[in-house]
Structures are given as structure tokens and as C-alpha cells.
């Protein structure tokens with residue numbers, strides 16, 4: 101389990117930063133000679149003093165966690181395969197979507213049990229879809245599609261409706277399937293910026309993503325851009341140390357400056373992927389939305405082609421509110437991908453249909469638990485199968 105990630109206190113709403121607060125140089129968390137121990141034989145890199153970001157006037161002190169420093173921090177225990185019986189991903193996805201399936205499935209079973217297809221049945225189907233958090237727009241589209249399929253195929257019996265609905269749902273959410281492939285043809289470093297509301301699962305997902313891309317042979321660097329919560333930074337630093345992933349952090353200061361320097365560090369170290377964490381924020385906190393726009397702008401100053409992915413992490417439990425979050429963050433940042441977390445704890449997995457209909461930003465990954473293997477690329481067919489089987 102990501103025990104250490106779970107240790108942190110309930111997320112707080114970060115205090116409003118001054119929109120253009122000048123980052124103050126901060127004392128390093130580790131001494132230079134200790135930092136040198138991180139990469140034996142390699143020169144210590146205090147990065148980057150050379151090119152200050154126009155909007156991040158003073159370069160922050162960057163730290164590499166040292167084994168000594170990390171040794172004093174709480175232990176992170178990553179679930180080992182032997183912790184639980186090895187399930188295939190489709191089994192885990194199925195287990196994760198159990199609550200949504202129970203709600204949807206039970207209600208649909210009642211509908212599709214038999215009898216003839218009539219207006220009453222369509223009305224009941226509408227209620228079931230809305231209850232699964234699919235939203236009005238997606239529900240309307242699904243019903244229209246199901247009606248078409250029924251009339252085209254001349255279906256008469258309610259039991260035949262199930263296949264028609266499954267097909268209609270697959271067609272609706274299929275466009276969201278667009279995996280985030282990072283390979284030799286991708287920009288280097290590939291800059292992935294992560295955003296989301298408080299507690300959505302950003303930091304946990306970043307740990308999982310780092311592992312995912314590392315397992316593909318890519319080098320990964322994390323930027324601890326959640327400068328509001330010291331615990332968030334420490335989580336990343338400790339997690340990075342335990343898993344051999346470099347982390348760039350500073351003790352306090354400006355998220356944009358951390359991101360800027362981390363991109364430069366990634367360039368200097370020829371790292372393949374950099375993942376930039378950011379503090380949780382609500383779309384209604386306009387000053388914080390300004391602040392995250394600034395992070396993006398400053399990243400662009402370090403690398404004009406970056407960020408190459410702006411990913412919103414969404415807690416599936418928020419149901420229809422997730423759609424509002426997608427719209428607001430997309431309007432502010434121009435999202436290129438989504439991560440849908442905590443599907444295991446919710447009956448609101450149908451929200452994916454609402455996203456497909458109202459703001460179809462690709463769902464890159466879905467999360468169905470807290471262990472490292474519980475985040476996987478989204479595939480529409482697996483998702484629909486897990487909902488209906």
C-alpha cells in the first residue's frame with residue numbers, strides 16, 4: 101500500500117499566494133556533500149543558476165534527496181506482489197467497478213428481465229442511467245442510440261436491449277481511449293504537468309505514473325510543485341528516493357520556479373520524462389487558477405514546446421462534479437488528458453459517459469486502488485465489459 105501517501109493529514113485549501121510572488125532562495129534540505137552521495141561519481145548539480153525564469157526571478161535552491169536524509173523520514177511501503185493474490189488487470193478493473201456495476205447492473209437486470217420494449221421501459225432505462233451518474237446529455241444520447249439500434253434490428257424483447265445499450269455506451273466512450281505513449285519519438289524531456297482539486301489522488305497517481313514509465317525503460321524526474329503543503333513535497337521526495345526516481349524540490353516558495361528549474365534539470369540530465377506535481381485547488385479559487393496558469397507559462401519558458409501533457413486527476417467519487425472540474429481546468433489550462441481515480445470506492449463510474457459527451461478529454465489512466473498496479477491505461481472495451489459483466 102502507499103502507506104506513506106496515506107499518512108498525510110486531510111488536504112487543506114492552500115493559502116492564496118501573491119500572484120507574482122518572487123521565490124525566495126531557500127536553504128537546502130541537505131548539504132552539498134550529502135547530496136553528492138546521491139549520484140556517486142557524478143558532480144553535484146545545483147540547478148539551474150544560469151537562466152532565471154522571467155516570472156520566477158530568483159532561482160530556488162534545488163535539492164536531491166540523500167539516502168541519509170530520507171532515512172530519517174517515515175517509511176513508504178509499496179505493495180509487493182505477494183501482498184495479495186495476483187489478479188489480472190481486467191479482474192482488478194472488474195473488482196474496482198463492482199460498486200458501479202452493482203448499482204447499474206441490478207437496475208438493468210430488472211429492466212432487461214423480459215417483457216416487451218415500450219415507452220415505460222425507455223423511461224426506466226433513463227432513470228437507471230442517470231442514477232449511474234451518466235448525466236442528462238449522455239443519457240439522452242444513449243437512449244437515442246439504443247432506440248435506433250432497436251428499430252434498425254427490429255428488436256422486440258427487453259432482454260435484447262442489454263446488448264444494444266452496451267454497444268451504445270462503448271461507442272460513446274471509445275473516443276476517450278487515447279493512451280499516453282512516451283517513446284523515442286516523443287519530445288525529450290517529455291513534460292507532464294498534473295493538476296486537480298485537493299485530495300483527488302495527484303501525488304499517488306504521480307508515484308504510479310513514475311513507476312509505469314520507469315518500467316518501460318524511461319528515466320523519470322519528479323518536480324515537487326505542491327509548494328503549499330510541506331507534506332506533499334516530502335511524500336514525493338521520500339517516494340522518489342525509495343524508488344530510484346529523482347525529485348527536484350525546494351523548501352518553500354513558488355511552484356512555477358520549481359517547475360522551471362526542474363525542466364532545466366531534466367534537460368541537463370537528459371531525463372526522458374518529468375512529472376510536475378501541483379497543489380490541489382478548486383476551480384472556484386480564481387487566484388489559484390491564475391497561479392497554475394503561471395506554472396504552465398513558466399514551464400513554456402524553460403521549454404517552448406512544453407508542457408507536452410496537461411493532465412487533470414479526477415476523483416470518480418465526485419460524480420457529476422468531475423465534469424465541471426474537467427471544463428474549468430480545460431478552460432484554464434487546455435487539458436490533454438485525464439486520470440480517473442478511486443473508481444473502486446464509488447458507484448459513480450458512469451461519469452465517464454458524461455465526460456465523453458460534455459468535454460471529451462482523453463482518459464489516459466484509470467485508478468482502481470491504492471497500490472502501484474492499480475493505475476492502468478484506459479481501454480473503453482475493458483471498462484464497458486467490467487460494467488456489464
Ligand SMILES: Nc1nc2c(ncn2[C@@H]2O[C@H](COP(=O)(O)OP(=O)(O)OP(=O)(O)O)[C@@H](O)[C@H]2O)c(=O)[nH]1
Pocket residue numbers: 102105106111112296297298299300301302303304305326329332379380381441442443444445467468469470474
Ligand atoms: N481507493 C483508492 N484510493 C486512492 C486512489 N488514488 C488515490 N487514492 C487515495 O486518495 C488519497 C489522496 O491521494 P493524494 O495522492 O494524496 O491526493 P492529492 O491530489 O495529491 O492531494 P493534495 O495534494 O492534497 O491535493 C490517498 O489516501 C490515496 O491513497 C484510488 O484509485 N483508489
